[in-house]
Amino acid sequence: MNISQKINEIVACIPDHVKLVAVSKTKPNEDILEAYKGGYRIFGENKPQELTLKYNDLPKDIEWHMIGHLQTNKVKYIAPFVKLIHAVDSIKLLKEINKQAEKNNRVIDCLLQFHIATEQSKFGLSLSEAEELLMSDNFKELQNVRIVGVMGMASYSPDENQVRNEFRNLNDIFKFLRAKYFNTDDTFKEISMGMSGDYRLAIEEGSTIVRVGSSIFGGR
Numbered sequence: 511m512n513i514s515q516k517i518n519e520i521v522a523c524i525p526d527h528v529k530l531v532a533v534s535k536t537k538p539n540e541d542i543l544e545a546y547k548g549g550y551r552i553f554g555e556n557k558p559q560e561l562t563l564k565y566n567d568l569p570k571d572i573e574w575h576m577i578g579h580l581q582t583n584k585v586k587y588i589a590p591f592v593k594l595i596h597a598v599d600s601i602k603l604l605k606e607i608n609k610q611a612e613k614n615n616r617v618i619d620c621l622l623q624f625h626i627a628t629e630q631s632k633f634g635l636s637l638s639e640a641e642e643l644l645m646s647d648n649f650k651e652l653q654n655v656r657i658v659g660v661m662g663m664a665s666y667s668p669d670e671n672q673v674r675n676e677f678r679n680l681n682d683i684f685k686f687l688r689a690k691y692f693n694t695d696d697t698f699k700e701i702s703m704g705m706s707g708d709y710r711l712a713i714e715e716g717s718t719i720v721r722v723g724s725s726i727f728g729g730r
């Protein structure tokens with residue numbers, strides 16, 4: 511199967527309300543163009559400089575998602591065009607995104623990243639840290655960012671029950687935040703969880719955005 515066929519196969523088997531982000535990190539423009547010519551428009555990258563180069567070189571109707579850990583000094587590269595930033599884990603980062611969005615006369619959509627896995631190497635907020643952020647005066651002053659949901663990465667584990675429970679935990683966090691902080695905000699609706707090995711489980715536990723790379727483009 512070629513790249514477009516793999517994308518079409520995944521899209522055909524996921525619910526209509528779930529968005530597939532084709533993770534094109536480390537892949538050449540030719541691979542992305544193959545998917546593009548097959549009709550796909552939503553791609554994810556994890557390095558701001560690589561994302562910016564691809565944005566400059568590829569068609570402008572592509573919807574770009576920043577899915578990796580983002581350093582504050584790199585926000586300026588992607589602020590003019592990025593559709594969604596998946597991995598916001600501090601008020602410092604949010605303030606910088608707001609600053610760069612304002613410079614570009616934009617409101618940038620963001621997801622709060624939560625640490626739901628057992629691996630300590632993964633980034634993300636705890637629920638108490640997220641509440642502290644959302645209740646802070648600094649957050650309330652931000653006019654050019656919009657929190658539209660949550661994101662998390664499950665443990666890299668063969669234990670399906672463990673992975674399912676971690677996804678369920680993120681869904682519970684989403685429901686709690688929606689009820690307490692976003693109950694009048696219809697844009698707070700996204701749960702970004704699930705990758706090539708576990709996206710089906712993630713969808714069963716409430717995911718609305720799955721990030722799939724190797725199942726589409728092959729290994730690195």
